[in-house]
Amino acid sequence: MPERGLVVARHRRHVSVEDAARSWHRCGLRSRRLRPLVGDEVDWERQADGTGLVTGVAARRTVLSRIDSRGRREPVAANLTQLLVVAAPAPIPDWTLLDRYLVAAELTPVKAVIVFNKRDLMSAEPDELQDLRAIGYPVCLTSALHGDGLEDVAEIMQDERGAVVGQSGTGKSSLINALLGERLQAVGALTGKGAHGRHTTSSATLYRLANGGEFIDSPGVRNFAPYIESIAELQLGFRELSPHLGRCRFDNCRHLAEPDCAVKAALAEGTIALRRYESYTKLCDLVESLQARQPGKSG
Ligand SMILES: Nc1nc2c(ncn2[C@@H]2O[C@H](COP(=O)(O)OP(=O)(O)OP(=O)(O)O)[C@@H](O)[C@H]2O)c(=O)[nH]1
Ligand SMILES: [Mg+2]
Ligand SMILES: [Zn+2]
Incomplete structure (x- = not known):
């Protein structure tokens, strides 16, 4: 059976x-x-x-995908409900990469949480974080080094299944270790004495919090480049664009140089943050270059 x-x-x-x-x-x-x-x-x-x-x-509720070495979609984890996107004051944040993870979260779709680590190195909260808070993303300020803010992260992970992702050097491994040390139990530890050891060679492993929170971790998941199929998808990945979509003169407006564009109007009014819009245009270029690598695909 x-x-x-x-x-x-x-x-x-x-x-x-x-x-x-x-x-x-x-x-x-x-x-x-x-x-x-x-x-x-x-x-x-x-x-x-x-x-x-x-x-x-079984049928998947969500699939998180990255780009493989040939620019194609490669699924990395199933049935996530949350993406924990880690950034820090140092190395200098790559905000476009962070936005790219947020786009992936919107499209998967899963909730996104921004974990701004190394708060011990932060003098004032960056404007970029304020802009992200303003459009509804929760932000946790942490210091994996000093153990600050870990409770907030654990609480936000309660009953969710997440993945910890972000730029190299931001402290993802440190955060995971701090969480595992204090609140999490590695699922693998349950069978550490078992016939098949501790799964040290696994490409991805699920860990569980005492509060029911779970997360999937592997080096390949932590630093992955999210897959974005098309400009149409990209637009849906920027949540603050949604009130303006469908209000441009052209139905297929990419909100770049087209006339009578509702998104550009919102940008001029200050309703949309310039930095986020710039991220959008950079990611437009990226999506178009990826599409150019895959003949036969368009949109
Ligand atoms: N000051 C400070 N340093 C930290 C903190 N968290 C991590 N670090 C340091 O930042 C460096 C990078 O930390 P890692 O945990 O290896 O970062 P990572 O995101 O896993 O990096 P990759 O594995 O390359 O993606 C290490 O030298 C850590 O000691 C923190 O809260 N404050
Ligand atoms: Mg690491
Ligand atoms: Zn437009």
Whole structure:
């Protein structure tokens, strides 16, 4: 009889599946067409040799995708509800990259939370964060170094399934370690004594908070470049554009140089932050260059 389980780690040729009693099982895949991701709910069967076999993957509520080396969409995690986007005063924030993660969150769709780490190095809150707060993104100020603000992060993760992402050097690993040390329990630790060890080679692993919060972590998830399919998608990724979409003279307005553009009008009025708009135009260029790499795709 198949059982329902949760994929908690993905390895090259097998996955680790958590059963209803929260034990982990090393599972092979019945067919090559099955591509379970961490966060997937799967049907699996116990085998005589003590391993398991995944026989089916349930429909996904969300799929977080990154761009692979050839510019194509590569799914990295399933059924997330939240993206924790980490930035810091140092290294100098790449706000366009941060916006790119926010776009990914809007499109997946999952909630986005901005974690501004290294607050011990911050003299005043940057205007960019104010602009993001103004359009409704929660911002947590933390110092992984001093353990400040971690409770806020844990609280915001309650009953969510997230991923910690962001620019290199912002302190994601430090934050994860601080959270794991204080409030989180590595799911893998439950079966550390088990037959298949601690999954140190996994490409992605699920960790669980005491408060029910979960997050998926792997080096490949933390620094990924989110996939954005088209300019149309990109527009939907900037939430402050939504009241203005459909009000431009041209239906296919990209809000760049077109006349009678409602977005440009809002920008002139100050309703849309210039920095966010500049991010939008930079990401337009990026999406167009990605499309140029994939003949046959347009839009
Ligand atoms: N001052 C200060 N330094 C911090 C803080 N958090 C992390 N750091 C330091 O920032 C550097 C980078 O931290 P990491 O945790 O490795 O950053 P990361 O985001 O995991 O970096 P990548 O793995 O390259 O993506 C390290 O030298 C940390 O000690 C903090 O809250 N305050
Ligand atoms: Mg790291
Ligand atoms: Zn327009």
